[in-house]
Amino acid sequence: MTRILVTAALGNVGREVALSCAALGMTVRATDRDEAKVRAQFPMLEAAALDFFDRRTWAPALLGCDYVFLLRPPPVGDMKTTLCPFLDLAYASGVKHVVFLSVARADEMKWVPHRKVELHLMKSAGAWTVLRPGFFAQNLQDAYRRDIVEDDRIYVPAGRGRVAFIDVADIGAVAARIFAEPAPHTGKFLTLTGPAAITFEEVVGTLSAVLERPIRYDAASIAGYAWHLRSKRGLSLTQLTIQTILHVGLRSGDAERVEPTVANILGREPRGMPQYIRDSAAIWRR
Numbered sequence: 001m002t003r004i005l006v007t008a009a010l011g012n013v014g015r016e017v018a019l020s021c022a023a024l025g026m027t028v029r030a031t032d033r034d035e036a037k038v039r040a041q042f043p044m045l046e047a048a049a050l051d052f053f054d055r056r057t058w059a060p061a062l063l064g065c066d067y068v069f070l071l072r073p074p075p076v077g078d079m080k081t082t083l084c085p086f087l088d089l090a091y092a093s094g095v096k097h098v099v100f101l102s103v104a105r106a107d108e109m110k111w112v113p114h115r116k117v118e119l120h121l122m123k124s125a126g127a128w129t130v131l132r133p134g135f136f137a138q139n140l141q142d143a144y145r146r147d148i149v150e151d152d153r154i155y156v157p158a159g160r161g162r163v164a165f166i167d168v169a170d171i172g173a174v175a176a177r178i179f180a181e182p183a184p185h186t187g188k189f190l191t192l193t194g195p196a197a198i199t200f201e202e203v204v205g206t207l208s209a210v211l212e213r214p215i216r217y218d219a220a221s222i223a224g225y226a227w228h229l230r231s232k233r234g235l236s237l238t239q240l241t242i243q244t245i246l247h248v249g250l251r252s253g254d255a256e257r258v259e260p261t262v263a264n265i266l267g268r269e270p271r272g273m274p275q276y277i278r279d280s281a282a283i284w285r286r
Contacts, residue, residue: 003027004179005065005095007050008073009038012138013101016172017069018045024176031061052082062093067179071101072113074239079116087117091126097182098126099175104134104191104255112242118189129178129185133192134255137165137276140203141283143243146233148207148215148284154200155228157220161250163200164193164258167271174265190261195272197256206277211284222248 004021008014009030018030022045030042031050038047050061052073062068068090076082090098100121102114109115121128140148147155171192178185200217207215220228222244229240249255262270 001027002067002179003029003046003065005029005031005050005061005068005090007031007069008071010034010041011071011073012136012142012168013171014069014071015041016168017175018042018172020169020172020176021069021179024180026176026179029061029065052076052086055085058086058089059093062090062095065090065093066096067182068095068098069101069175069179070098070117072117077113077238079113079120083117084120087120087124087126091124096127097179097186098128099178100128100130101171102130102132102189104132104193106130106132107189127182127186129182129187130189131171131174131192132189133166133168133171134194135163135165135250137167137194137271137273139165140207140277141280145283149286152214153216153218154204155218155220155225156200156247157222157225157244157251158200158247159219159251160199160201161253162197162256163250164195164197164255165203165273165276166192166194166262167276170194170262170266170270174262177265185265190265191257191259192261193255193257193259193270195258195263195270197258198273203273203277206274207284210277210281 004026006014006018009018010032018028022028029046029048030038031048032038033051035049048061049057051057106112106115118130144154147153204215204217226240226244229235
């Protein structure tokens with residue numbers, strides 16, 4: 001029986017991957033740092049502790065697994081002592097294929113930690129597929145939620161840039177399909193986007209209509225956004241630098257390209273931002 005190890009299963013993407021694989025009849029071992037929380041959230045799945053800072057947890061989590069969905073948790077910055085040696089152990093333990101969640105344009109942004117993992121995979125003897133998703137629709141419930149709920153606004157330095165937001169549910173479905181039939185996707189870098197590139201003005205327009213209260217988009221300055229993340233949201237200098245650079249890139253169209261990958265793999269169009277907002281409206285209600 002095929003067994004999938006899903007890392008960071010308590011996060012948005014990991015959760016969707018675990019549920020999508022289980023829906024296809026695969027045995028799923030959901031993992032995260034807190035095994036008790038994993039068991040509570042996924043009582044129908046196998047659960048195990050996996051902490052990239054504690055190598056003692058690696059081998060037990062990998063035992064008996066055929067495939068691995070690998071995601072870099074935000075606190076993990078040094079790939080040489082965490083994800084890269086974990087990959088080596090995974091292949092040595094009998095893992096046949098790894099699906100790694102990277103970021104869009106990682107080959108151009110060589111400073112992102114994900115690129116180091118991509119290069120390590122390329123040098124490995126094992127089979128792999130790299131997913132490069134664009135901006136998540138779920139940023140609205142994570143990075144932007146407090147601004148929407150408390151201030152009725154989205155505040156980012158994206159100018160009038162357009163973004164092909166992708167719903168993480170589609171990322172989970174794509175990963176599950178790859179595990180079900182890995183051969184056609186082996187050794188490939190797959191860029192994942194939503195069905196259309198839209199502006200933040202369009203996003204707040206949908207939010208306003210669904211929530212029945214006016215939500216505005218404030219195009220932040222770079223300095224204003226960095227100050228906001230540091231003083232109001234408590235992000236570290238490293239976190240706010242990365243988040244600021246990624247959002248500034250939206251001004252020049254870094255995330256506006258729409259790719260057909262999701263539709264080609266799933267045989268249907270990806271979920272759009274309006275559908276995500278309608279389905280998740282309770283998140284932003286006061």
